[in-house]
Amino acid sequence: MCVQLNVPQKRLSKDAVKVWLIREAIGNSIWFLILGVTLYLNHLFSWKEWIGWILIGIVILSVPFTVWSFIKPFLLYKNWRYDVDEEFLQLKSGALIEEYQLVPMTKVQAVATTQGPLLRKYGLYSISIETLGSSHGIPALPKEVAIALRNQIAQYAKVKEVE
């Protein structure tokens, strides 16, 4: 599919991988902490037997998800592409399920940059784009790129179609 189309080429910031890895690490630690506490409580108050089995099942299931959550950032970064021109916002992402979206600039309603503490640590911004139909996001871009892109989209989106 890529050969025949001028697919988007621009990539996210490489630091995105680090941000996602930290985020996953935090998320996973919290999850396992909760599981650990529950297991301990189970042991302490000796709940019904089946509860223990379910807990062990959840722990076993959590392991592959945790492994996957540390592979995912690399795949996500590797496959994320975006581009904007006067007419369209193009977004392409996904390793297992590849998705390619085309959003006309005339349908863009709002565009914003946001930054959480993790993104701030690496000087990154994420961009969210609201359209008539849905909302889209570009997860992690360096500050200058993000702000320039936001302004660029806002500029292009000024043009509206006759309904």
Place this chain on the structure above:
Amino acid sequence: MAGLKRRYHPLQILFELIKLIKTAAAFAVFLFVIKSGSQSVFITSGRVIFFLIVGASLVFIVLKWFTHKYELDDTSFHLYTGVFTKSKRTIPFSKIQNVKYHASFFHRLLKVTSIRFETGMAEESGTVEFTVVSWEEAAELEAHVTKTLDEERSVDCGTDELERNEQAGNRVIYFTPTKKDTIKASFTSLSFLVLIPVIATLYSNINDVINVEEKAAGIFPYILSSEWIVILVVVIVVIASVVFGIARTFLKYGKYEIAADAERIYITKGMVEITSFSVLKARVQAIEIKQSALKRLLGLAEVKLICAGSFDSEETADTSSLYPFLPVERAYELVAEILPMYQVTPEMARLPKTALPLRLLWPGWFWIVATGALGYFRPAVFGIEQSWWIFSVMMLLFLIVHRLLAFFNARYMLSEQFIQFRTGSLSTNLFVSKRDKVIEVAVTRNVFQRRLGLASIGTINRANPVHHTGVNDIPVEVAVTFLKWYMARRNEIEVE
């Protein structure tokens, strides 16, 4: 009419009162009838609170009528609301997508109606609604809005205004159902089955008050004692339900009218409750031709207009639908007649054969889980021990048939300006839209689709909420053409 702040119709107070009585009735019955003897603190204080709230609501209703005002000028509605906190909303006519009349039984009794101007904004605040207004005034309001709009449009398009007005005046009725159509409709919609729940609720309601079961205990053995009486009762029930079903269909769909002029489509329906809907032809976002399994057998179809403004609530769900029981050919003709800018192409492409194994082999999660559960519990239905795997096999067969049907029913078509999808297994859904009305597109491919050279495509259209459609497992080359096709929408769009 222009430039003058006006109050709403005084009957609005009456309607609000009725609404208040409706909501308060249940509480009143509970507090004063069911718990009439109760002296508990909870109930007595409940009664005090009840009177306080009802009293406050009464005052509020009157104040609301005095303070809420509206104003029309040449371009917009200005709505003034708020008893204590004042607010003013301005809604330009140019944003209005469609107009809806709805006259309930009470409205008809008092010879008034309600009218809504819908803009397609997600929030209710995007809608201008006159809950009570005389028919003449409603027509005046609509005329004022549409006149302004038409003037704007004719300036935009550069057409001769005179010629345009002449065209606009010719409202032609394209369809009204005959008696035969309505009777057919009542059977297709299985309306004769409606009597059963009606009787059931009636029965349980009566049973609450007087104990029917005890009193009627002697009746059933008496009925069953003679074959003739059984047959008689069955015949009476069947006739009653058919009559009831047909009557209900007549009330709902009997007086249906699809009309159009050069600019707009008008759909009016209902005998007692009247609902009417009008939309600018240019603002129809897409059309859908829907057929349930039964309708397919009988060769009937429903044509639905997808419009940006119409919020599909329970009550008005099928207002934007042209008559739901049209013969298929008539349905296609009607679309061609009233929406000449839309072309429905009957010939469409099938899915490639490579998609079939993918679709059949795709894991059916529900079946897997259900079989797992059945295999674990092994319920012996009717005393048959093997019934767990019989159920599992039956479900699998059903799943396979469903997938085969979905595969053979799926069609797609891309032409210069149009896109068409047909999906569904037992019931089918044909979707037709124009390139400039599609607001977003996406192509997705999972790992297996990539191996087999397949892709799924999807479109988003304006509606409230937005309308997603698409077709899975088309050749990847077509998906590429689809993206290119969409990129070429610059040919059609006009920029402000």
